[in-house]
Amino acid sequence: MSQAAMQALIVESAGAPFTAVQLPRPVAGPGQVLVRILASGVNPLDTKIRAGQAGHARHPLPAVLGLDLAGVVEAVGAGVTAFAPGDEVYGMTGGVGGLQGSLAQYAAVDADLLARKPAALSMREAAALPLVFITAWEGLVDRARVQPGQKVLVHGGAGGVGHIAVQIARALGAQVYATGSAAQKAIIEGYGATAIDHATTSVAQYVDQYTAGEGFDVVYDTVGGTVLDDSFLAARTYGGHVVSCLGWGVHALAPLSFRAATYSGVFTLLPLLTGKGRAHHGEILREAARLADAGKLCVRLDARHFTLGSAIDAHRAIETGTAKGKLVVEIAGN
Structure with a gap:
């Protein structure tokens, strides 16, 4: 047959x-x-x-x-x-x-x-x-181990992985902030995060405004490129953790090391491969x-x-x- x-x-x-x-x-x-x-x-x-x-x-x-x-x-x-x-x-x-x-x-x-x-x-x-949730979860839970009350910054908070990461971090009890464009402000805030306009606000400005200059406990980069470098500058001194699902290219780790902070990469495809x-x-x-x-x-x-x-x-x-x-x-x- x-x-x-x-x-x-x-x-x-x-x-x-x-x-x-x-x-x-x-x-x-x-x-x-x-x-x-x-x-x-x-x-x-x-x-x-x-x-x-x-x-x-x-x-x-x-x-x-x-x-x-x-x-x-x-x-x-x-x-x-x-x-x-x-x-x-x-x-x-x-x-x-x-x-x-x-x-x-x-x-x-x-x-x-x-x-x-x-x-x-x-x-x-x-x-x-599936892909976006697994990617967000592996970064926030498996790698960064987000805890209630921590300050979490998500780069690209209106994107596929980003808007899911915002919701997971909120569900874990974190205070969540997310970068995006001015046009994405309502989307980001709709998921419960404080929106940061990446075009008009420097890293130093939002670190000072939202963390009193200390830095964020967890930074999740879903954008890559220079945003990963910005993430290193936004991590909390002593114990801050940066996660990226787009860690392509060559990046200087010194800014992260000088903060005694750490980094993890997420490669969601590994179990399939x-x-x-x-x-x-x-x-x-x-x-x-x-x-x-x-x-x-x-x-x-x-x-x-x-x-x-x-x-x-x-x-x-x-x-x-x-x-x-x-x-x-x-x-x-x-």
Whole structure:
């Protein structure tokens, strides 16, 4: 009997548009879950992989892209007891490291990478969450170990990782401040942070204004470049901690060392690339579901809707900087 087929999008070569294809429907192997995908989150990394500019993602083309998904369990493989057919799930499950991505009707994924979808969130909202939440959580909780009452500064507080980091830090009981543009002030304040206009306020000015010159207990850089250098200048003397998920380039550590402060990098893809630590990603997404269902976490979505047929438009929105929140491709026919 022939294997069932599914619709999917593949990228044949760097910079190429998507090609709609029919692929064999995957089968859940031992430790895997077959997910019927209802929504595929789109991230800036997806666009870089399609452009051939993300060697660190180790995703050779041609390939199916898409890191994040939300959907319904269709079947489970041998040894899987945490999920059953019909469960609504979400996760960051592929699209790097040669693992099939989520721009398809089905994916067979490692059960450890999944969690049950928050009841309070739609499939679109859930699909937008995994990569950015895991990245924010690993920085604030796993690396910086944020405590109640600490002062936390998030650079890029209206961005994908940034607006989630603000909400996590607030939920942990921190006093939260976030940089952004003047146009983003209302967005940042809507998530409970004090907004800082990065264009009109120097590091020295906001460190003096909000910490009496002492510096912030934790600084999370979600922007990279010179903002990471600014982060070193904003860390609290004796014990301040800087975290970055975009620690590219060459940076002088002396300003941080002179404060007796510390630095950690976050590389969210490691469990997908190495196979190690995947269960922790599932644990983190269970924390996300707990916060969302408690009304302490929401995700900012772009109002536009995309399908497999218009997925390239979602990529172009990210590439041109016109996205107004997270973008999601809805998988028709599922």
